[in-house]
Amino acid sequence: MSDAWQHWAGFMADLAAVLLSLTAAALIPILSVRALRYLTARRNDHQRETLHRIASEAAALAEAAFADGNGPRKLSLAIGYAQEQCAGTGITASADTIRAAIEKAVMDYNAMVKPWSGLPAPGAIAKPKGESYSQ
Incomplete structure (x- = not known):
């Protein structure tokens, strides 16, 4: 009975190894594609x-x-500088992408420096009825 048990134990070990190998062979391409997308x-x-x-x-x-x-001269200088720095760091970006990033930086700067410039004058805002009106 001992010989039969060893035979079946060897068979089960071989079967487990084959199943593990097939699973790994199926999962490695899937995981490598996901890892590549993530990176x-x-x-x-x-x-x-x-x-x-x-x-x-x-x-x-x-x-x-x-x-x-x-x-126009400011924009030209900024685009030239940004293209030079992008090339130095290995970033590939189109001229439109660089210009958009510069325009966003300018808008962010202007919003920080002049946050109230786009608001209407206090007299131009109508007060809602019922508040601070004398009747």
Whole structure:
């Protein structure tokens, strides 16, 4: 009886090894594709964050260089600086993407510096009926 038990134990060990190998062979491609997607997404997010930091630097440089105005020259300087920095860090971005990032940096800066500039004057806002009206 001992020989039969060893025979079946060996057979079950071989079967378990085959099933484990087949499972691994099926899961490795799926997991590698998911891992590649995850790493690509992380890289793209990192590059986007870096691009926005570079755009902020470019906007600050252009603002410091041309404090008196001259928008087209500011934009040209900022785009040139951002393209140079992107090339140095290995970020591939189109000119439109770089310009959009710079425009966003400028809008963020303007919103921080002049947060109340877009609001109407206090006299232009009508008070709701029933509040502070004398009858």
